[in-house]
Amino acid sequence: MKSDIIQPFYGMGVSKMPELPCSHCGQRMVVNIGEMHAPQSQPARLSGTAICRKCDKSTGFELQDNMIHYIEGKRIYGSIDSKVPTIAQAFFAEAELCSRSAAPNAVAAMCRASIEAMLNERGFRGNNLKHQIDLAVEKKALNQDESALANGSRLLANTAIHSGELISVSHIPSILAVTVVVLNKLVYSF
Numbered sequence: 513m514k515s516d517i518i519q520p521f522y523g524m525g526v527s528k529m530p531e532l533p534c535s536h537c538g539q540r541m542v543v544n545i546g547e548m549h550a551p552q553s554q555p556a557r558l559s560g561t562a563i564c565r566k567c568d569k570s571t572g573f574e575l576q577d578n579m580i581h582y583i584e585g586k587r588i589y590g591s592i593d594s595k596v597p598t599i600a601q602a603f604f605a606e607a608e609l610c611s612r613s614a615a616p617n618a619v620a621a622m623c624r625a626s627i628e629a630m631l632n633e634r635g636f637r638g639n640n641l642k643h644q645i646d647l648a649v650e651k652k653a654l655n656q657d658e659s660a661l662a663n664g665s666r667l668l669a670n671t672a673i674h675s676g677e678l679i680s681v682s683h684i685p686s687i688l689a690v691t692v693v694v695l696n697k698l699v700y701s702f
């Protein structure tokens with residue numbers, strides 16, 4: 513959406529919407545929410561990407577009850593090692609693309625896929641992802657903390673894919689950060 517008009521209207525007595533800073537150039541943006549797209553019931557949560565008029569780049573955001581709940585920042589979640597196998601890198605790149613669109617369920621699914629691909633590449637092939645993670649722990653490729661992170665990513669993606677519940681956009685940096693930790697560890701644990 514490209515707009516500089518604020519139209520908070522969903523019945524909370526709010527007359528001003530918060531301004532979003534552009535993640536790229538810092539330009540302040542205000543969000544114009546058309547009535548047709550506004551949430552009809554509380555809690556009101558609205559997520560999307562705002563396109564900056566100054567630099568034309570997009571910034572993912574989430575508003576909850578007229579407050580900024582999440583805004584895409586700089587890359588605070590780290591980078592994956594160049595030695596991560598191509599297939600796992602490809603899934604992670606897709607996760608990053610989804611994060612640019614503020615699509616948390618897609619991010620969770622792609623991060624899970626990248627961890628699964630990484631475990632396959634490393635020869636940890638099991639009946640399911642939980643089994644694969646357990647095998648990696650047995651072989652000391654992942655420690656207890658890392659296995660907890662990998663399992664967290666697995667469970668969150670299950671929620672994202674199967675229960676139909678929308679994960680919050682504010683989870684995106686953590687999901688990406690966890691994936692970076694697990695992928696990088698599996699590069700050097702041999």
Ligand SMILES: [Zn+2]
Nearest residue numbers: 534537564567
């Ligand atoms: Zn900008």
